[in-house]
Amino acid sequence: MKAIVQKDPEDPASLVLEDVAMPELADGEVLVKVAAAGVNRADLLQARGHYPPPAGASEIIGLECAGTIADAGTTGREVGEEVGCLLAGGGYAEYVAVPEGQLLPIPKGYSLVDAASVIEVACTVWSNLVMEAGLGRDQTVLIHGGGGGIGTFAIQVAKSLGAKVAVTAGSAEKLETCMRYGADVLINYKEQDFAEELKGQCDVILDIIGAKYLKQNMKSLKKDGHMVIIGMQGGTKAEINLGALVANRLTLQGTTLRARDTEAKAAIVAETVKNVWPLLESGRIKHHRHATFPLADAAKAHAALDSGDVTGTLVLTV
Amino acid sequence: MKAIVQKDPEDPASLVLEDVAMPELADGEVLVKVAAAGVNRADLLQARGHYPPPAGASEIIGLECAGTIADAGTTGREVGEEVGCLLAGGGYAEYVAVPEGQLLPIPKGYSLVDAASVIEVACTVWSNLVMEAGLGRDQTVLIHGGGGGIGTFAIQVAKSLGAKVAVTAGSAEKLETCMRYGADVLINYKEQDFAEELKGQCDVILDIIGAKYLKQNMKSLKKDGHMVIIGMQGGTKAEINLGALVANRLTLQGTTLRARDTEAKAAIVAETVKNVWPLLESGRIKHHRHATFPLADAAKAHAALDSGDVTGTLVLTV
Numbered sequence: 071m072k073a074i075v076q077k078d079p080e081d082p083a084s085l086v087l088e089d090v091a092m093p094e095l096a097d098g099e100v101l102v103k104v105a106a107a108g109v110n111r112a113d114l115l116q117a118r119g120h121y122p123p124p125a126g127a128s129e130i131i132g133l134e135c136a137g138t139i140a141d142a143g144t145t146g147r148e149v150g151e152e153v154g155c156l157l158a159g160g161g162y163a164e165y166v167a168v169p170e171g172q173l174l175p176i177p178k179g180y181s182l183v184d185a186a187s188v189i190e191v192a193c194t195v196w197s198n199l200v201m202e203a204g205l206g207r208d209q210t211v212l213i214h215g216g217g218g219g220i221g222t223f224a225i226q227v228a229k230s231l232g233a234k235v236a237v238t239a240g241s242a243e244k245l246e247t248c249m250r251y252g253a254d255v256l257i258n259y260k261e262q263d264f265a266e267e268l269k270g271q272c273d274v275i276l277d278i279i280g281a282k283y284l285k286q287n288m289k290s291l292k293k294d295g296h297m298v299i300i301g302m303q304g305g306t307k308a309e310i311n312l313g314a315l316v317a318n319r320l321t322l323q324g325t326t327l328r329a330r331d332t333e334a335k336a337a338i339v340a341e342t343v344k345n346v347w348p349l350l351e352s353g354r355i356k357h358h359r360h361a362t363f364p365l366a367d368a369a370k371a372h373a374a375l376d377s378g379d380v381t382g383t384l385v386l387t388v
Numbered sequence: 389m390k391a392i393v394q395k396d397p398e399d400p401a402s403l404v405l406e407d408v409a410m411p412e413l414a415d416g417e418v419l420v421k422v423a424a425a426g427v428n429r430a431d432l433l434q435a436r437g438h439y440p441p442p443a444g445a446s447e448i449i450g451l452e453c454a455g456t457i458a459d460a461g462t463t464g465r466e467v468g469e470e471v472g473c474l475l476a477g478g479g480y481a482e483y484v485a486v487p488e489g490q491l492l493p494i495p496k497g498y499s500l501v502d503a504a505s506v507i508e509v510a511c512t513v514w515s516n517l518v519m520e521a522g523l524g525r526d527q528t529v530l531i532h533g534g535g536g537g538i539g540t541f542a543i544q545v546a547k548s549l550g551a552k553v554a555v556t557a558g559s560a561e562k563l564e565t566c567m568r569y570g571a572d573v574l575i576n577y578k579e580q581d582f583a584e585e586l587k588g589q590c591d592v593i594l595d596i597i598g599a600k601y602l603k604q605n606m607k608s609l610k611k612d613g614h615m616v617i618i619g620m621q622g623g624t625k626a627e628i629n630l631g632a633l634v635a636n637r638l639t640l641q642g643t644t645l646r647a648r649d650t651e652a653k654a655a656i657v658a659e660t661v662k663n664v665w666p667l668l669e670s671g672r673i674k675h676h677r678h679a680t681f682p683l684a685d686a687a688k689a690h691a692a693l694d695s696g697d698v699t700g701t702l703v704l705t706v
Contacts, residue, residue, distance in 0.1 A: 280630045293647075299634055306631035312598045313624035316617055316642030324634030329611075 073163030093167040101141035107161035108187035132161020171336025187383035207232035209273035217244030281305035391481030411485040419459035425479035426505035450479020489654025505701035525550035527591035535562030599623035
């Protein structure tokens, strides 16, 4: 089969479509013929050598895809069934092996191309906001990077739960996008100190910045507040005041989706399908696809995402 | 009524028994005639001016007591009923006002004096190990200060849950105490690096040290590990590596019991009575009372606890 291979680990742009071995199915896995694969920021990190696949996962880039089952293996699935797939790797390819618990139905009204880029973001947002941080009605959530793919999705999930949503973003245009998706409090981090705006008001924070925002995030949390860090665009090493953590009974949690075991992923997939899929199908949550690229142009897709001008998601079509 | 009053905030030993106004009952509170009050490390902090009572709480020291209901107020309780009390303050006195949700039955087989010092530790240990950190069967928990009042109680609760228990303490004698209470892994922190001994093995850590242990604690946790900080004997300011927090999906939580609202305290009290009281009554958990002092000798009790030679708990009798 053909797949994207990185020729030169020193050169993130050296992503080339070439022949590789077909994946082998383990027990409980199906073989999916990929129609489209989502492009995520984590893929850019992997292409730079900063985010190696977890042990046992495919070396091929790609954390989500949609397609049809080509071989049902030991599962009772039907060949030809259309599925979405949450992957530990391997999406940038013609075929990928997927544990059955990481298969998702295609939301009604969605094409395979539309579905390919909604899986990772939906599972990330639901697992962190709800399953980990317990966000609920009448709570306040702060979402950093509100204009990005995770941000716009998180805004809509939080609003659907009945939460009040504050966002940070770096331009009036991105904040306008956040407002369209339902954000209640818009903060331009280049002009305002979000901790001053939100001091002690947030029940939950979804953070992609890390070290640079740690102190301000802790100041923004309410008593018993819960902060989930899923990205560290602002560095990893920070000073922490444990006195404030204890006095305000704060929870600081780091999470990743990719390296979890199949059991944990299956639980996240099941909850996401149960709770988020109806919102996609009713149109309550809108998923904005920015652009598609042929699989062979993966390097161009990466360059587009890296430019920072993308407000929706990118998809590679096979 | 008589109560312990601190005459000189600069002098933690200036604790004098003198006349003060009777507490006034708010709606839903009962008046308890105190028979005995537990002495906690937090009381020493308060006597040094480092742990002021939360808004609305009594200025009088004392986080737990046992006694009889003298006035049932608006509750349906019976005057004369023997009760234990989880307090935000006010225990070092002849009478104290207590929200009904913070009343506990006296465990069968316990005297009021025995019961007075088991309430704070039982609620602290159960709420943190189980309600917050989710400790369960076949998990490994690390308990710092295993020989202290919280430590010995936590060891027994963890063992009753079917967990494997590692402890740190600063002497062979204290480790011997931990072993008697059921600890499986004994670490002398003066001679061993606990993080080297436990690298990546702990599901849960109950920490009373704070900054000094943060890095080693994070290294000791398993993937998805959960650490609860309830004390900061080793300082408050530390450097944290958020990269490790995210990569290992760690949760770092600070908690206190005292400042929680009455609803949260009532939930903790209810779970503690339901789960821990049967273990006290069956003798599965042993509660070791070290010594009693008359209420007037509160300063002596504080000096004894401060000396660090106490392995059980101290009680003031009224």
